[in-house]
Structures are given as C-alpha cells and as structure tokens.
Amino acid sequence: MSLIEVEDLWVRFPTRTGVFDAVRGVSFSLGRERLGIVGESGSGKSMTGRAILRLIRPPGKVEATHIAVEGDDILKMSERQMRDVRGQRISMIMQDPKFSLNPVMTVGDQIIEAYTQAHGSRANAREKTLEMLDAVAIRDAERVMRAYPHEMSGGMGQRIMIAMMMIPNPSVLIADEPTSALDVSVQTQVLRIMDRLVSERGMGLIFISHDLNLVSAFCDRVLIMYAGRVVETCRADRLHEAEHPYTRGLLNSLPRLDAPRRRLEVLKRDPAWSDPGSVRGSS
Amino acid sequence: MNAIGVENLNVWFGKGRDRNQAVSDVSFAVRTGESFGLVGESGSGKSTILRAITGLVPSWSGRMEIAGIALGKARSRQFYKTVQMVFQDPYASLHPRHSVDQVLGEALKLHGFRDVDQRIERLLKDVGLGPAFRFRYPHQLSGGQRQRVAIARALAPEPDILLLDEPTSALDVSVQAEILNLLTDLRAENGLTYVMVSHDLAVIGHMCERLAVMQAGRIVEEMTVEDMRALRSTEPYTKQLLESSLGYTRET
Ligand SMILES: Nc1ncnc2c1ncn2[C@@H]1O[C@H](COP(=O)(O)OP(=O)(O)OP(=O)(O)O)[C@@H](O)[C@H]1O
Ligand SMILES: Nc1ncnc2c1ncn2[C@@H]1O[C@H](COP(=O)(O)OP(=O)(O)OP(=O)(O)O)[C@@H](O)[C@H]1O
Ligand SMILES: [Mg+2]
Ligand SMILES: [Mg+2]
Numbered sequence: 001m002s003l004i005e006v007e008d009l010w011v012r013f014p015t016r017t018g019v020f021d022a023v024r025g026v027s028f029s030l031g032r033e034r035l036g037i038v039g040e041s042g043s044g045k046s047m048t049g050r051a052i053l054r055l056i057r058p059p060g061k062v063e064a065t066h067i068a069v070e071g072d073d074i075l076k077m078s079e080r081q082m083r084d085v086r087g088q089r090i091s092m093i094m095q096d097p098k099f100s101l102n103p104v105m106t107v108g109d110q111i112i113e114a115y116t117q118a119h120g121s122r123a124n125a126r127e128k129t130l131e132m133l134d135a136v137a138i139r140d141a142e143r144v145m146r147a148y149p150h151e152m153s154g155g156m157g158q159r160i161m162i163a164m165m166m167i168p169n170p171s172v173l174i175a176d177e178p179t180s181a182l183d184v185s186v187q188t189q190v191l192r193i194m195d196r197l198v199s200e201r202g203m204g205l206i207f208i209s210h211d212l213n214l215v216s217a218f219c220d221r222v223l224i225m226y227a228g229r230v231v232e233t234c235r236a237d238r239l240h241e242a243e244h245p246y247t248r249g250l251l252n253s254l255p256r257l258d259a260p261r262r263r264l265e266v267l268k269r270d271p272a273w274s275d276p277g278s279v280r281g282s283s
Numbered sequence: 284m285n286a287i288g289v290e291n292l293n294v295w296f297g298k299g300r301d302r303n304q305a306v307s308d309v310s311f312a313v314r315t316g317e318s319f320g321l322v323g324e325s326g327s328g329k330s331t332i333l334r335a336i337t338g339l340v341p342s343w344s345g346r347m348e349i350a351g352i353a354l355g356k357a358r359s360r361q362f363y364k365t366v367q368m369v370f371q372d373p374y375a376s377l378h379p380r381h382s383v384d385q386v387l388g389e390a391l392k393l394h395g396f397r398d399v400d401q402r403i404e405r406l407l408k409d410v411g412l413g414p415a416f417r418f419r420y421p422h423q424l425s426g427g428q429r430q431r432v433a434i435a436r437a438l439a440p441e442p443d444i445l446l447l448d449e450p451t452s453a454l455d456v457s458v459q460a461e462i463l464n465l466l467t468d469l470r471a472e473n474g475l476t477y478v479m480v481s482h483d484l485a486v487i488g489h490m491c492e493r494l495a496v497m498q499a500g501r502i503v504e505e506m507t508v509e510d511m512r513a514l515r516s517t518e519p520y521t522k523q524l525l526e527s528s529l530g531y532t533r534e535t
Contacts, residue, residue, distance in 0.1 A: 013423075017415070040455040041427025057422075095426050095453075099375070139326070139499075143301060151296065154371045154449065155325025155482075177426070180452045181371065183482040184527040186325050191531055210455040217531040253460035255489035257512055257528065263467070264460035264489070 003172050003204035004030040004052060007065035011047045011228075014059050022047045022060075024228035028281030030172065032202040034195075035281075036215035036236055038250070039225030040267070045208045046095055048225070049174045052206075053092055054082050070171065087117065091165035093158075095176040095208075100161060101149040107160055108145025111167070118168040132163040137189045154181035162190060166197065173197065174206045179214075191218055212239060212251060223281040224250075227274035233281045246273050284351065286444055286476040287313040287336070292345035294331050305331045306343075307500040315350075318470065318477040320487035320508075322524070323497030329480045330371055333446040336478075337368045349444065364394055367442040369434050371449045371480070376433050377421045383407070383432050384417045390439040406435040411461045427454040434462060438469070447479040451486060463490060484528045488512055496521045 011023035023044040028035070037045045051062045054074060066073045069089060074082065086092075094100040102110055111129040116122045133141040136159035149157060158181045165173060175194065179187045195218070197203040209215050215222055219236040224247050232244040240251060249267040294306035306328040313319040321329045334340050336347055338358035347354045349366060370376040377386060387403045396402055407417060410431040421429055430453045437445060447466075451459040463486065469475055481487050487494055488508050495502045496518065504518040514525045 015423075016418070038455075041458050042425045043455075046425065096372075140303075143303060146301060153326040153330060159325070177453070181325070181449065181482070183323060183325050183524065184484070185524055187482070188527050188531060195533065210459075212456060214531060218533070250456050253457045255460075255463070255483075255485040257485045257488050260488065260512070263464055266460050266464065267457040 001071055002029040002031055002068075003070055004206075005066065005068040006048075006052065007067075009048065009051055009062070009064040009067065011044065011051050011056055012061045012063070021228055023051065026225075026228075026230055026281075028223055028230065028233075030204045030206060032198065032204055033221065034198055034205045034207055034219040034236075036219035036222040037206060037208045037225060038210065038212055038215055038222060040250070041210075043225040044228040045225055046176050049092060049176055049206060049208060052174065053086055053090060055086075055092070088168050089170055090172040090174065091168060091170040092174040093161050093165050093176060093178045101157065103149055105148075106145065107147055107149065107152070111145075111160070111164055114164050114167050128167075132167065133160070135193060136160075136163045137186050138163075155183065155186060158182060159186070159190065162193075166193070169201070170203065172204045172206070174208070176208045177210065178207070180210070187214075212254065216240060221281075229274065230279045230281050231273060233279055244273075245270065284315050285312045285348070286315040286317070286350060287311075287319075287478065288346070288348035288351075289332070289336075290346040292332065292335060292343060292347060294328070294335050294340050294343045296340075296342070304500055306335070309345075309497075309500075309502050311495055311502065311505065313476055313478060315476055316470070316474045317493070318479060318491045320491035320494030321478065321480045321497060322482065322484060322487055322494055323503075324499065324520075325482075327497040328500045329497055330448050333368055333448050333478065333480065336446060337366065338362075360393075363442075364440045365442055366444045366446065367437040367440060368446040369430075369437045369448060369450045371452075377429055379421055382418050382420050383412075383424075386432060386436055387439060390436050394440040396439075402439070406438060409438065409465055410435045411458060427458055430454055431458070431462070441473075442475070443473075444476045444478075447477060449480055449482070452481065452483065459486070466490065484511065484525070496524065 007027050009023055009026045013020045013022060026048055039045055050056055052067055056062050067075055069085060108129060112125045115125045115128055130141050133144060138144055138159055162178055179190055194205055198205050207219055216236050216239040222234055222236050222239055223230045224232040226246050232242060232247055234242055252265045253267060255264055290310045292306055292309045296303045296305055335343050387406055388399055391399045391402050412431055451462055479490055488511060491508055493507050496504045498520045504521045516522050
C-alpha cells in the first residue's frame with residue numbers, strides 16, 4: 001500500500017477577479033521513497049503539501065477524489081482525527097520556519113513540549129532535545145534552548161523546525177524547502193538525517209525544492225509542476241535528461257560554478273504548457 | 284573609493300551566560316561599483332554584519348563607513364536613500380496587513396517620489412510580477428512572490444548600495460535568473476554596489492568579484508571569485524565548503 005495516494009487534487013481560491021486554481025488536478029502516490037517536487041514559484045508546490053494535511057486556510061478550498069494516508073481518506077476525517085494525523089503520522093516542515101515556531105516560547109521549551117506530546121512523558125525530554133539539536137548540527141545547544149526564535153539565524157530556525165518535525169517519528173515527512181537557508185556543509189548533514197529516515201525506518205519523504213541539482217542527487221523520483229499541474233515526472237537521476245521544455249528551461253537558468261556566463265538564460269513561457277491535463281505521478 | 288568600509292567590527296547579543304559574540308573582529312572593504320560576497324557557515328554572523336550596517340543591532344564596536352563617512356548609533360533618512368537591504372526572511376519582512384500597493388507606495392512616498400503610480404507598475408514589472416499582484420496581501424503570495432515584493436521595495440528609493448541577504452534562496456531558478464539579471468543590469472547602468480550573502484556558491488560566482496568566507500563570527504578567508512572557481516584555498520574550512528558545494532552524494 002502507498003503511504004499517500006492523491007487523486008485529482010484541486011486547490012481553489014476565490015479572488016477579486018474570479019476563482020484562482022492554485023492546484024489543478026494533481027494525482028500522485030508516495031511509497032517509502034524520496035519524492036521531489038520542483039517547479040517555479042507559484043506553481044502550487046506548497047499548496048499541494050498543505051492540502052495533504054488539510055492546512056489550506058479558508059476561503060481556499062480543497063477538492064479531490066481522495067487523499068489517502070496509509071489507506072485512510074483524510075477528506076472524510078473529523079478535525080480531531082486530523083490533529084492526530086498531523087501530530088503523529090505526517091509531519092510538515094513549513095517553508096517559513098520562524099513563522100511556524102511560537103515567538104514567545106523558548107526554543108528548548110517548544111521542542112520539549114513536542115517531545116512530551118509525542119512520547120507521552122517528559123522523561124529524558126531534555127537530553128533528547130539536546131541530542132536532536134546536535135543531530136542538526138546546532139553548536140551551542142544549551143544557549144539555543146534558552147533563546148527565542150527571533151534570536152536565531154535563518155538556517156538555525158530551519159534546523160530547529162527539522163528537529164521538531166522528526167520527533168514524532170512520522171511515517172511521512174513533507175519538507176517544504178527545508179534546506180534553502182543552509183550552507184552546503186550543514187545542508188549535507190541535514191539531508192543525511194532525512195536520507196536515513198527513509199532508508200532505515202521506511203519513512204516516505206516529499207521533498208519540495210527549487211534546487212534541481214540537489215533534487216536530482218537526493219531524491220528517487222521527481223514531479224515537475226507548472227501552473228498548478230504536474231507537467232512531467234521522471235527518475236531523479238534522469239532529471240538532467242528531462243524533455244519538457246519547461247524543465248529544460250529550468251535547468252538552463254542555473255548559474256554554474258564551473259561554467260561562468262555573462263547573463264543567465266531566462267525561461268520563455270509558452271501558454272500551451274498550462275493547457276493539457278496533469279501527468280500522473282505514480283511509481 | 285570605497286563604498287563600504289568595515290574595520291574591527293564586533294557585534295554581540297545578550298549578557299552573562301547568554302552573551303553571544305555574533306561577529307568577531309571583522310574587517311573588509313567594498314569598492315564603489317563592486318559586488319562583494321559573504322558566504323559561510325549557518326549562524327556565522329553574515330546577516331548580523333548586514334544588520335549592523337543598516338543600524339539594526341543594539342551593541343557593536345569598531346568602525347563602519349559608508350562612502351568614507353563613519354556611521355554612528357542612529358541612521359538618517361538620507362542613509363536609507365543610499366543604502367537598502369533585502370532581508371533573508373521574506374515572511375517576517377512584509378507587514379501582513381499591507382497590500383503590495385501599500386508597501387511600495389509608502390516606500391516611494393517616504394523618499395519623496397511624486398509619480399508613485401507609474402513607479403509601482405515599473406517596480407513590479409522589474410521584479411517579474413504582473414499588475415494582478417498589486418492589490419494582493421502577503422498571505423495571498425507564494426514564498427518567491429513575497430521575496431520579489433521585498434526586492435521591489437528595496438529598489439524603490441533608487442539606492443546606491445544594496446545589501447542582499449539570500450535574495451534568491453526562496454526563489455525558483457527561473458525567477459532567480461530574472462532577478463540576478465536585473466541586479467546585473469542595475470549595477471551596470473547605475474554603478475550600484477552590492478554586498479550579497481548566499482549559501483549558493485554558484486550564485487556568488489555569478490554575481491561577485493570577491494568574497495569573504497565566514498565561520499563562527501570571523502572572516503577566515505578573503506578570496507577572488509576566480510580562486511573560488513578553481514577551488515584554490517588555503518583554509519581548511521573554505522576547502523570543506525567548496526568541496527561540499529560540488530553536490531550531495533548518497534551514502535548507499
Ligand atoms: N490566499 C490566497 N489567495 C489567492 N491566491 C493564493 C492564495 N494563497 C496562495 N495563492 C496562490 O497560489 C499559487 C500557488 O502557491 P504556492 O504557495 O503553492 O506556490 P509554490 O509553488 O510553493 O511557490 P514558491 O516556490 O514561491 O513557494 C500562487 O500563485 C499563489 O499566489
Ligand atoms: N536578535 C538576536 N538576538 C540574539 N542573538 C542573535 C540575534 N540575531 C542573531 N543572533 C545570533 O547571532 C549569531 C549569528 O547570526 P546570523 O543571523 O548573523 O547568522 P548567519 O551567518 O546569517 O546564518 P544563516 O546562514 O543561518 O542565516 C547566531 O548565533 C544567532 O543566534
Ligand atoms: Mg512554496
Ligand atoms: Mg542569515
């Protein structure tokens with residue numbers, strides 16, 4: 001059984017100028033694998049992730065044939081059941097880490113609370129918290145525990161979120177740009193942790209990122225989104241051979257250390273890319 | 284002439300056992316029209332240096348100069364007409380209840396521009412957002428769209444010096460290419476000076492002539508972009524950073 005099964009997902013927002021479809025008929029499944037989602041800004045990556053956790057704020061609306069989590073359709077669940085899904089079965093690292101931390105509670109108290117909730121007891125919570133912070137390469141963990149979120153650097157906030165989301169030992173982790181604020185060496189350490197959760201504990205990972213090279217090296221499969229649809233899907237290690245002109249355009253717009261250029265290539269969008277239906281992203 | 288001069292800068296937060304020396308004895312200079320990169324470990328003090336220049340840290344010592352004039356405690360309005368900063372966190376830097384139109388309109392009015400309407404349209408176009416975005420609020424924008432609004436706001440007063448803190452890390456690569464090209468053009472046309480923080484060494488390589496590598500509050504090495512491209516470095520930390528930038532390799 002797939003960990004997640006999404007069938008014909010739509011996310012719609014009413015706006016002044018009519019209904020805006022942020023996600024348009026996306027279908028995919030997730031196994032015990034690393035599934036990358038790439039695509040340009042505004043293409044619906046975050047909304048796809050949030051819809052799986054029913055975290056689309058009104059007036060936004062989610063429609064789908066089904067969104068199954070280990071076989072259970074979350075569209076049929078009560079808000080109470082959803083809270084258990086969010087706490088225990090699926091964790092999401094939000095794109096805006098500091099925004100998702102409580103600004104008036106110290107970092108340490110927040111992680112300890114998350115740990116206590118997940119394990120039903122406070123025993124060892126402090127040691128575990130220090131261990132978690134160490135795992136995400138935070139130096140100075142004692143000071144960080146006493147600090148507030150606004151006192152953290154961009155990359156520290158991101159790592160604290162990652163540490164918190166791994167505490168409940170979820171079956172699925174949705175990571176929305178989890179390493180965009182990390183320097184490459186810390187990034188490598190954090191990716192190793194996620195990598196192990198997939199290969200050793202059989203977790204399923206949805207990895208949303210702009211970094212095509214990273215997704216290509218790190219993930220198993222990739223969905224490429226454009227204007228709310230999946231336009232192409234491929235094996236991650238074949239991403240550089242992708243055929244859709246949009247994917248090719250994305251690849252060509254990357255600056256390269258080994259091949260300097262005066263100007264970067266800019267994507268020339270073709271209205272035809274947004275027309276046909278979504279490609280299925282099942283393995 | 285130097286656009287920016289920083290000498291023996293120290294910045295610290297908190298006191299007692301919570302005292303944190305975020306920047307230690309940092310010195311560097313950026314010539315007018317130059318683009319200078321700051322890279323290094325997460326938490327090493329890169330953002331703090333930019334915030335110190337813009338007057339956003341409470342306790343510092345050392346010397347900071349803009350166009351040869353030493354900076355004191357407070358910053359004047361004229362300072363913000365010369366120096367603008369794009370913040371790392373596009374979520375925190377936009378007021379949640381101000382529409383894009385208000386954000387840009389206020390920045391323009393504050394600096395005495397009259398033709399606000401045309402300028403807003405122009406700014407949105409420059410950062411690749413259509414006119415449809417003008418009346419949206421931050422929560423109606425994706426991460427990358429917010430960052431583009433933040434860049435437009437920094438460009439509004441037509442500054443000479445731009446401090447860019449991870450300006451494109453929230454952007455997809457095609458928008459990144461548009462923004463980097465825009466920044467390249469602006470610099471060529473108006474002789475702007477940039478200090479750019481990024482963890483993406485390819486972006487630094489594309490945009491800058493020189494860079495400083497930071498670790499734990501200190502500059503461990505200053506180098507040219509040619510040296511970086513050739514992976515020529517004397518410092519072990521820099522070497523490690525350059526090697527990890529070659530890409531992720533799986534364990535299995
Ligand atoms: N409340 C809202 N009202 C109207 N449109 C919205 C709202 N929230 C999001 N959108 C739009 O939905 C689209 C998809 O947004 P989403 O956040 O999923 O993009 P994304 O692919 O994650 O982009 P990024 O890479 O920039 O984070 C965007 O065009 C955004 O402007
Ligand atoms: N307002 C603050 N109060 C207390 N400490 C702070 C504050 N802002 C930053 N710091 C501390 O200063 C140090 C340097 O942070 P800074 O944000 O400059 O790092 P950075 O190099 O920009 O890292 P990143 O790449 O993760 O953004 C960190 O230890 C951080 O915890
Ligand atoms: Mg997003
Ligand atoms: Mg920073």
